[in-house]
Amino acid sequence: MTDDTCRDTARISLAHGNGGRLMREIIEEIFAFHLGQQELDTAADAVRLPLDTGSDEWMITTDGFTVEPLEFPGGDVGSLAVHGTVNDLAVSGAVPRFLSLNVFIEEGLDIAILGRIVASMARACADCGVRVLAGDTKVVRRGQGGGLYLATTGIGRRRPGVDLGLHRVRPGDRVIVSGPVGDHGAAVLLAREQFGLSGNLRSDAGSVLPIADILLGFPGLRFMRDPTRGGVATVSHEIARAVGATVRLIERDVPVRPEVRSVCEILGYDPYYLACEGRVVAVVDAAAATDALAALHRGGFPEASIAGTIEAGAPRVVLKTSLGGERILPELEDDPLPRIC
Amino acid sequence: MTDDTCRDTARISLAHGNGGRLMREIIEEIFAFHLGQQELDTAADAVRLPLDTGSDEWMITTDGFTVEPLEFPGGDVGSLAVHGTVNDLAVSGAVPRFLSLNVFIEEGLDIAILGRIVASMARACADCGVRVLAGDTKVVRRGQGGGLYLATTGIGRRRPGVDLGLHRVRPGDRVIVSGPVGDHGAAVLLAREQFGLSGNLRSDAGSVLPIADILLGFPGLRFMRDPTRGGVATVSHEIARAVGATVRLIERDVPVRPEVRSVCEILGYDPYYLACEGRVVAVVDAAAATDALAALHRGGFPEASIAGTIEAGAPRVVLKTSLGGERILPELEDDPLPRIC
Known part of the structure; x- marks a missing residue:
């Protein structure tokens, strides 16, 4: 961490997650600093997936989803987790095809709510033409989860000739x-x-x-x-x-x-x-x-x-x-x- | 949900996350039920990524990581999040190549701990020959996060001629x-x-x-x-x-x-x-x-x-x-x- 940044706090605050300066700094100074290489473009919605597959170009993106309440007028955390990742591929000029899904469920969550949210996710997948290929669930202790956190990784095919950025x-x-x-x-x-x-x-x-x-x-x-x-x-x-x-x-x-x-x-x-x-x-x-x-x-x-x-x-x-x-x-x-x- | 399963509880319990019967049931009855199709093999560590790339075969897997304490003798949640996903590809007969990373950080986490964990993750990536291509961070409210939850999705190249299962x-x-x-x-x-x-x-x-x-x-x-x-x-x-x-x-x-x-x-x-x-x-x-x-x-x-x-x-x-x-x-x-x- 450099002298002139982040020294106002040694602990994570909610502002580190708001998309603004603190978040950018922590991404650049911790995540990109340690994990950085040519492919880790922290400013892109989706990046090239370098599969060496010849003419096809595949792109990858990932996003986490936490919303309170889990269900709201017009959507829920499940549809959000599909659309958010699909949209990151779409604005990058790719056609979304596949998702992976991670689910962190808080102990005590009503199983009926979980069922509704997963059903909503399935409808969103069908609407967008994407399929969930791999998934994982973890249950976290009551009081350590905010109900349900989701993370999706999306893979899409880049449209030929598109150069956006x-x-x-x-x-x-x-x-x-x-x-x-x-x-x-x-x-x-x-x-x-x-x-x-x-x-x-x-x-x-x-x-x-x-x-x-x-x-x-x-x-x-x-x-x-x-x-x-x-x-x-x-x-x-x-x-x-x-x-x-x-x-x-x-x-x-x-x-x-x-x-x-x-x-x-x-x-x-x-x-x-x-x-x-x-x-x-x-x-x-x-x-x-x-x-x-x-x-x-x-x-x-x-x-x-x-x-x-x-x-x-x-x-x-x-x-x-x-x-x-x-x-x-x-x-x-x-x-x-x-x-x- | 069928009559003879899950009726013992209408809420998620910690046992839904332990790898046993309740977890299997909730995955089959909610996730596979709604999101299921040929590719969602809930019993596999990693599945084929159907990219239509000719002779290459790529595989994908995903996993979430929550551990308490975040650092323990021999590792931490960061090295775990790399090794866990790398290992799922390895036991599926694939050579791990790429990761995506999702990070849910609890408000109040010591930034020095976050830095150590991300550095540990970077060392694990270097050891295993994988690169993080895409990442996302979310900050959740104090008391709703367990410090740090990670999710990684891994993509690897299937070794030719390997048929395991x-x-x-x-x-x-x-x-x-x-x-x-x-x-x-x-x-x-x-x-x-x-x-x-x-x-x-x-x-x-x-x-x-x-x-x-x-x-x-x-x-x-x-x-x-x-x-x-x-x-x-x-x-x-x-x-x-x-x-x-x-x-x-x-x-x-x-x-x-x-x-x-x-x-x-x-x-x-x-x-x-x-x-x-x-x-x-x-x-x-x-x-x-x-x-x-x-x-x-x-x-x-x-x-x-x-x-x-x-x-x-x-x-x-x-x-x-x-x-x-x-x-x-x-x-x-x-x-x-x-x-x-």
Whole structure:
């Protein structure tokens, strides 16, 4: 660990898991430091699986899932564990094919809930065309598990000729958001009884394969990511940092449902940091942006929007507000919303 | 869930994780029931990864790791998470190549401990010739995590011409154990401060690749498994059930260290049910057994032993005791030793 990082704490805090600075540091300074080699790309959603199989290219990704409550309007930890990993392959330009599944079950979990969640997982697998090839279960002591933690590893076939990545992003490119942001985060917040709120909001949890299919038709597509932990703001920070440029989001062009805005106002969250589980943030060449957007609108994503631009400038994320002002969207430090994806 | 199973409980108990009957039932009745298809072989250590890559055959396996304490004499949860998955590929006749890694960290974990465990994992990867290609970390709330849970998925290349499996086991075959059993389980028990015991016992946690390399030289090799959860007795039950035969173990031929025997006597455990993390139980043709054993002895495994036989008869596991009597080794029901692998 270097002198200027992580010295504020010698213990893991919830903020180490929020997708922001502390998490990035611990990944770089512990995991990548010890396990790092060419293939461990900590900034990628999925990486090449170097099987030496000739023309085929296979990709691999992995993700862990902890959400409280385990079931929420629009999904559950099981469908999330399938869609999350499928989506990481989809935004990397791969066609998801296989999953492995790890299950950590807390002693005392209602077996009926486990059954519902696994059934939901099976439906999600069928929807996405993936199969679980290998699995393992562990039972942990009561009070040491949060009900159910899942981890999935996904393997998919890279579509030929696709070259996506932050290395392709340039100032002048446009940022497209495929639909309203923060639905998942807000729905999970509402589903927590302790807030005493109720609403009709549903998580957007789902497969982004149809979105990726549309966008991959445009050679001007540079990069896609599903804005899960840390939301659109955090993906924007990854772009800004990797490209060395400013990401400017336009408040009125980032779709946010009124219900999500209300929940955020009441509970003090910022929708740009709330997780989505079925949306894509894409960066496209300015010349392709309008056509790509029209294709999304025609393809069943009427709320997709060109939400911002990549601009030459310091690596930061700026929100142009509806009132014409500017607001810096800082990198996450404290935890705004633990345990929602 | 059928009428005659699992009705004794509607909630998950620790026994659902011990490798015995309840765990088998929940895997069959929930996971395989919903997610099952040809490829989900719940009885295999690793399965074929159907990549359509022509002559190459790739295999995949996955495993979760929870151990208390996180560090113990001879290993830690990190080395365990590498060796456990590497070993599942090794006993399936594959050469391990790649891992994915999921990390669930409990809020409050000492970052120095995390660093040591990840460094240990990196050493184990280097020893076994595997690389971590993809990883993910999640932080869970204090009191919901047991310190650190890990899950690894492993991909390896199947050695050409190898055909191993329970389908090849026949009455008359011999059971070889590669070394003393129960060291891991006993060492972890001792490492738990609450027992107030101390000893020089070290876990056997390590790679079984060298053992597999030797045994794979014998065409009479039928089947290999690393006896982790539930120990040698539980592997014997899997064999007995799948083959429809009796597994007869000979007490004086199953190597158990005196220290392990003492720990078991004091704490009331049976060494045949304690986990090993660096041993192999192999079934070989009777004609090949003596040569295979000699090769193990020459190859650096002087304590390997022909520990029993497969016999025509009811599917059960019998221990012929040193006094000449017989003792049934039942399938695990209650949890003899949670959280050690």
